[in-house]
Amino acid sequence: MNFAYLSILVFSPLLGIIALLFVPKAKESVIKTVGFLATLPALVLSLMAYFQYRSGSSLERLDEMVNWIQFGNPNRLGELFSIKYELGVDGFSLIMLVLTAILSTLAAIASMYIKKEWKGYFMLFLLLEVGMLGVFAAENLILFFIFFEITLIPTFFLIGKWGYFEKEKAAFSFLIYNGLGSAVLLIVIMVLFARTGTSNIEALTSILAADSSSLVLSEGGKMGLLIAMLIAFGVKLPIFPLHSWMVRVHVQASPSVVMLHAGILLKIGAYGIIRFGMGIFPEQFQDLAVLIAVLGVVNLLYGAFLALVQTDFKMVLAYSSISHMGIVLIGLGALNEAGIQGAIFQVVSHGLIAALLFFLVGVFYERLQTSNIPNLGGLAKGMPITAGFLLAGAMASLGMPGMSGFVSEFMAFLGLFREMPVLAAVGALGIILTAVYLLRAVLGITYGKAHREFAGITDLRKAEWVPALVLLGIIVLIGVYPSVLTEPLTSTLETIMLGIGG
């Protein structure tokens, strides 16, 4: 591996955009093929990086650094106030890159349900992929932020143009919430940058770690920044009560977009909290651990209770996402190895599961034009395979052992029980509730009397098999053999634990 590997990886979807420029608007199948193909280089490259890492090669060889922006006079300030174009990955971000690449490819397949203006759709889609890949490859807060914002705009359009009835409202809701979130994040980043003169994550970590006498930032300042960061990423994650945008987006956007949104975009929040919140402010994070854990439990239960009374399956899934993100917080609040690892697992696992479930929603919405549970029922009769996948997805989501959801849930709770057993016990209620609402919804759709004729409705088509099977396969793989994740994560976790001092 050599020059600009990561850059090529991150920006490879741009090739697709350029290619699409030359494809006539009306050539639907060509556009879709090009869009799909354009996601492949990133997938191949990220998988290659993953396997090479697993086979023992160091990730540092992938690091890239080019001078980019220099504020002020370089002669006087030297390295200070310069923003570099720095890409690099550690185990955690590599996993996220792989996840992104996989889900992007699958979502590109799922984009077959897009009915209009494919060209614009795929251009935005690929741009979104660039942003997402960049977010995880950025070694530098400002670069991170830039990619973070780049995800914002395509998503806005993807929701607002190719969504369902209230798409514009959802798009605006998305934009404003995330705009606010990223605004807060920008403040944090700029304060750090202005105070330290660097935005490199490692450099920041070491500067702040060495700043025991509060020369760079006061204790209160650090705490304030951490809280601001939590709010910023809390919008993305989302943390109660900053979640209402996300419900709307999940319901209104088209399935392929939601796959990416629930699968990756929400995870950026968790990634940010772990990588930056925990990484840069470990001491302050410890002070907030209880709060985070409480928020986690609140998220978990709140999402679960609300999911219980929804009639639209998409709403159920949306609230279930909130609930599941609570588990991430629970793991983070535990602040021990088990908890953090559980949180990271949950990030990956929920990404896959949510993508799977939303993909399946897309599958039957495409055929039945509804996702309202009372209108469905007996799906297993007409579309047994879809129903089977749906059930499997629900099982994964509710933490059935042998699937990824269990491992993450288990570890997160394992972690929290060590630190705050009572809180954890309350949170454990959520495990029951998850089962309740998911079964209620999924069984409501697949089991029971069929309310309609399924004549003429085909079950999964060949192309639809791919995303469903691949996702389920990975979910089971992680559930059965979690080392695929734990091993790459070892060094990341060690670094984090070192910062926390545990």
Added chain:
Amino acid sequence: MSSVPLSAYLALGLILFCIGLYGALTKRNIIIVLISIELMLNAANINLVAFSKFGVMPSITGQIFALFVMAVAAAEVAVGVAILIALYRNRNTVNIDEVNTLKH
């Protein structure tokens, strides 16, 4: 030497400025508004000239400055009245309150 102190001139300038300002902001006839603005400029001129004589380093500069202000004032009035005439042709009014179609 002089029996009238600097502060008296400055006070006069201030008073005239305030009168001009009040006129410019309350009078309904646009011409009067323009004239009031001239008065304000004139008040500034008094300051300049007074400082020119009683200032830190008395010099002719203040008078020169005042001269330029006068030239500018003249040009401004000319343009103001020209605009007023153009406006009057279209609207048939010189009442400043009726010039309010562009708003919100």
Added chain:
Amino acid sequence: MDLETLLSFKWSIMTPEFIILGVITLLSLLDLFMAKSVNRKLLGWLGLAGILGALISLLSLMGNGPETILYDTFRLDSFAIAFKLLLLIGAALVFLIAISYEPKEGLNEYRGEFYYLFLAALLGAMMMSSSGDLITLFIGLELLSISSYILAGIRKKHSGSNESAMKYVVNGGISTSITIFGMSYVYGLTGTTNLLDMARHVITLADSQHIYLLGLAFFMIFVGLSFKVATAPFHMWAPDVYQGAPTPVTAFLSVVSKTAGFILIVRILMVIFYNIPTEGLGSMPLLIKVQDYIAFLAAATMIIGNVVALRQKNIKRLFAYSSIAQAGYLLVVVASMSAFLFDTLWFYLGAYLFMNLGAFAIIQLITQKTGSEDIAEFAGLYRKAPILAIAMAVFILSLAGIPGTAGFIGKLNIFMGALVVEPAHYVLVSIMIATTVVSYFYYFGVMVQMFFRPAANDEVKFKLPAGLGVVIGVCVFATILFGVAPNIALDFLQGNFNQFSDFFQ
């Protein structure tokens, strides 16, 4: 002073101004003597050539130390060059927009005047950026203002244009009076109109009464000049005037005139008021003391601009409020007074120039085509003219400060400047960011029209005039270039202007 002494000055440093002056003369004469039947657009291209000539000559003047003529009445320091660059580029683009300007009732009779009044205003703006003498600065300011008054009203059959000019001239007059009143005190308390002499004088000032009066003068000058840049409290004229004025004039006012205003504010503030001690020699400068007031005004400007923009239906008005808000952001730069002040201001003004002029070029095209300034006219633009829509999207994204565009880097600069100082302006930055998010609402409202809404009638085909095409192309290119590789601009700044260290020489 005899002719010899007069000729001994290095007049060559004024070449850009002379070129503009020459073109003004040439145009006015040509306009007078040319047959009525000759298309006056020719004059426009001539004027554009003049601006480009001035631009080239300015570039050739770069890199020398500060040069002055006649006791600083003309002064060419790196600050002047850097900002004149912006003025000239802005003016060139505005000219291109103006050449393509075809209002309904026709402008042909005054097209010649239209062009050379632009040049006169530009000349005023240029003088504002390169003089070290209060009188010259004042005259430059007035030349810009008075030319702008006329330009705003040049569609004299159009009642909106009349009204706009009327509002402009009345409010401008008041602002001039306030400014000059403040200046008279500054002159009085220093006994000179030369800025550097003033600085040298005030630096030893110890009498608190004098300092107090200078403080009052500061406020008067600042508020007076805030008219030019349309910031609170002197911002209210802007929406009405922008709406009524011909679109190229609006573009000019919102970019060139605003830039000139900031140039003047910075020069006066930094040279005079930054050197006034609050309590005797070496104490905190007066400017730092009033920093909070500026910050407050900046905050108010951002809030007003962005919040009121939410309600706008008229695209020009919307952009008026948007430009108020942008001026608020720029005021944050001034209020933070960091070491990066000049760089930041320059970069943001540059970015603003491209994104706003690009947007105005498209606005002019659309409003002219449809005959309405309603935002709804943008509906379905993506269908009708995808490239235009994408270009507009780029400008809007840049105005909203989305990464990948120059506007983002500019904002980054601003934040850094505001946070790097001690104590950092957390509140100000927070307000700026919060209002930026508010701005998403209306910026993306336009986007929604362009991309999501169906067009009222698909019939309209847009023919892009060459001038506008060039403007849009240049602006899109620059907006993205400076967003992706801002170091091109920043290195240029660092490499050629030596940190503006000659500002106080």
Added chain:
Amino acid sequence: MENAWIIPLFPLLSFLFLIFFGKRLKEASAYIGILLSLASFVYSLLVLFERFTSPTHKAESVWLTIGDVQLTAGFEVNQLNALMLVIVSLVSFLVHTYSKGYMHGDERFHVYYAYLGLFTFAMLGLVLSPNLLQTYIFWELVGLGSFLLIGFYFYKEEAKKAAKKAFIMTRIGDVGLLIGMILLFWQVGSFEYDEIFAAVEAGAVSSTMITLTAILIFIGAVGKSGQFPLHTWLPDAMEGPTPVSALIHAATMVAAGVYLVASLFPLFTASETALMTVAIIGAFTAIFAASIGLVQKDIKRVLAYSTVSQLGYMMLALGSAGYVAGVFHLMTHAFFKALLFLAAGSVIHAVHTQDIEKMGGLWKKLRVTGPLFLIGTLAISGVPLFSGFFSKDEILIAAWAHGNTVLFWLAVIAAFFTAFYMFRLFFMVFSGESRSDMKHVKESPSVMTVPMMVLAILAVVAGYVNTPWFGTFLGDWLTEGNPALGHGHIEGPSWIMIVATVVSLLGIFLAWLIYSKRSLSRDWLGASTLYTILYNKYYIDELYELTVLKVTKGLSLILRFIETFIVEGIVKGVSGAVSGLGHLGSRFQSGQIQRYGAVAFVGLAILIVVFAVTGGYLK
């Protein structure tokens, strides 16, 4: 024995193969399932025999690394495991075989077999687990298998509800198990059984913690084994195909709770409170379920309540420190209850109804099923010489020996009830007049009857592995080398055996009087309140409906209210305020020139005045 891990893989293979390719195989799927489960059984048997001679084998490898902690996965073959392996694989194999006849003609035949495979895999995995975590994993998976099979007839609303209920109710217990297990982990630092026992023995865990974790784990067992108060899912689970009921809801999975407690027996014995809890819950469930069983009309439901009741017995045994008794009864119960269910299935298969009121006189028509059913009934009723007699007797002795006098008498009454309702069932189904609408009743094919016969033999002879008369072979073997499990045989007064015999015979006699001879009115309870209460299962479901469900739903609605009015409300408020501000600002822009100037000037004046006042220049 080193390769015991292969045992669960056979059914897993069956599952995977059938789920992917079963569709093409159609009913041939059965052969794959049967063959592979047979393989499991044979292998299990080998393992069991090997275990008689060689010591416990345990092998593990790292599954999940958390920092320094390494969680392992592997398998262990000790006495209990080996025994369970055989029981599970045997019953599974028999049910596989039986189902071929029972499920004949179902269009999702292969899916059924796939599910069976999945379940068997999970159950065998559970049995082999050497640590709590792995136990939990398979614990959940058996739940999944059970859920899938209960809901096999997914198009039936009842099946859907039952499946959901089964899953959720057991999940409630599972969470208890999860919590208990995690708490234990942080106390001990490991999920391994042996390490836990070692730590408990060494006193490394505080006694409150032992009690707490033991009870939490017991909650898991309560859920799975259908103990009060989490029993309600089990009767409903009868919506699944009957062979499934035999396999899962009689012989294996529901016994998993008992198995769990047995596996963790040293933990429980370390806490008297925990033991007591187990005993009380067990005894109460035994009599409680038995009393409900007295009046049910659905053949499978009666059996279901009887299962609940018998499981209660087992719990009582364990709670009374009767490790051997509990496990022994588990084994015998597995055989005779599976037999009963399969026989019931055979009956249902023949008459296509489950309502015993509509049956009668089937003895003559079902010449094979009838006697087999009778054997099962006799076994469960504790009639001497049948297996149930010995194991039940063991339990009563254990209860008595442990000093739980009240519980002992409760158990005795339950035994009486058991005998009564089982024979009520038998008489109502098989004796009396044959109904007119049951003309075409045909005996089941041999593929169904042969497995029943095997079970019937076992139901008779299984008791003799541990009798006070012929030696307590099983008990000695089970407790061999592990004193923590208690003695292989608890000596009890011999009158207990007599009492047990008497009550069961009394029950049979009473049932005969009422339902066969009809010398007593059948409606002796019919209209009474007691009957209604019993028939409606003490209104437990309704109670839950009223409390837990309503509360949950209410909470949800409250939260939804918060969501729409507070969370969204605040957002709307803020955006409304901003927009309102914009409106105000835009209204203020009145178009009047002078207002603009005035605003500017007044702004200036304010700035100046503030500056003058606060600037410190006024003296």
Added chain:
Amino acid sequence: MTLSGEFFAFISLALVAVVGGVLLLNLTKVVHMVLALVFTFVSIAGIFILLSAEFLAAVQILIYSGAITIIMLFGIMLTRHDDTKEPKTGLLRKLLLFLGILGFAFAFYIGIYNLDFGEVSTTLHENNTEQIGIALYSKYIIPFELTSVLLLAALVGAIVLSKNDQEKEAKKE
């Protein structure tokens, strides 16, 4: 402050100027207002003389009392000059404005009421015009020339805007 001729001159000129201003505010007829302001302008010229600025005084009279007033009168005549009605302005605004002016004036007043730099003898009154001329044509040549551009622009602008070209268009039609 001694009672001298200069003092009396200042007092009377100042009084006239202020009265002129106040009349401007209070008269109803536009023409009267303009005339009132002429008094003010003339007295300001007088003040200039007191301040040794003879040339400026002359210019003041020429430009303000002469040119500007005449332009205004033309303006009044060209537009509807009989419009005397003064609709009520918002009282609140007047009040606020008044308060603002009061505060503003007060703040300034406390700054200037005893401002004194001490007397330095000046030669401003000697050859005042010549001094101005020399300064204007040497030191301030650039602003001076710029002013010419400014005036040119204003001239052109005024012509363009006020030229009545309606008849011509009428003819065309």
